[in-house]
Amino acid sequence: MLSRVAPWLASRRDGAAPGVVVRVMGGADTADLLVLAQQDAVANVFILSHLATAGTASPTGGGATIFGVFDGGTLIGACWAGANLVPVQLDPELAGEVAVAAQQSGRRFASIFGPAETVLAMYAALEKLGQRAHDVRDHQPLMTIAGPPAVPPEPALGFGRLADFDRILPACAAMFEEEVGYSPFLGGREYYSRRVKGLIRQGHSLVHLGPDDEVVFKAELGAVTPEVTQVQGVWMNPALRGQGLSAGYMAAVVVLAQTVAPVTSLYVNGFNTKARATYERVGFRQVGTFATVLF
Structure with missing residues (x-):
């Protein structure tokens, strides 16, 4: 499992800031992930629900992980990687880094879902890595x-x-x-x-x-x-x-x-x-x- 993205790996794109790294999150990152997800309690209800139940950002017993995107040690985005990929406050410009980390994890994913711009950017990166979808639903109104x-x-x-x-x-x-x-x-x-x-x-x-x-x-x-x-x-x-x-x-x-x-x-x-x-x-x-x- 990829735990840190070094500057020379493919998961760093030329456009990424020098201090940006992607790694698997652990228990010490839980509070930061909670603050990040609470920026949009509706869009991020999936990960907030998980944190409410599990109480930690650590990998689950079933092998699901959460990738964190860090800039100089500050959490700026994340992505659940279990049966599905679920981005959390992830800038579309950084979706490619997370896509590479997900690909390198060796895990198979049934879907990606979440805010449209980020999901589609992540799929575009995965498609370049050989992943092919059988259906892309690019416009799903989120309603409350x-x-x-x-x-x-x-x-x-x-x-x-x-x-x-x-x-x-x-x-x-x-x-x-x-x-x-x-x-x-x-x-x-x-x-x-x-x-x-x-x-x-x-x-x-x-x-x-x-x-x-x-x-x-x-x-x-x-x-x-x-x-x-x-x-x-x-x-x-x-x-x-x-x-x-x-x-x-x-x-x-x-x-x-x-x-x-x-x-x-x-x-x-x-x-x-x-x-x-x-x-x-x-x-x-x-x-x-x-x-x-x-x-």
Whole structure:
């Protein structure tokens, strides 16, 4: 694992300042990373959620690391490198340095997601290193709502229960496959199943089961801090789509999410005009633009 980038390595571009280095962060860097990420609590909710849970910037037991970009010893950007790459307050001009460090780590990444300009700059650098994406979603409005939703919430939505895991899991898998184009069970069911169970246990699974115990609607709070939740995995049963039900369910998502944190956020594909219109009807407003690169 690359721990420091020396001046003669490829991860220093000619445009980088002489004192800029990229290295894997450790426990001693935790406070600096927290301050950096708190500069944008919405865009950086993923890493802030991780720090709230783990309490450290050190590598995880599963092998995920956080690359820090330092200028003369001062942290000026970072990037989570686990199953995905997630930049944190990273200047697009420095994305190439982090891309090289990620490439040299030997780890495979499923995606890059985060602020669009930085994500696309990182992918451009990885592409030069031989990485090829199967999909690039370069315009994903980042949206938030604080305060009550603008439409009445659907009262049937509630927090998922472990007793309903066998019903919730297939709906989660269906959403995943619709969104990324392949099954989350490729290579086995264990990892994804554990992830869904974990969300249920944490009280971050939101679901409505109909009279036949089929999932009508579901969503998850994929990242959670005391200030912000990020909604992910929004899915309506295909048999019930087109009936104008989504806004009420999303309003209920907001109400439930705000029992956890005051600001509810999400990001949505720019081409998904129906979803965007629903979120705007509920009261979400765009505060930034994300991008996602899927490998």
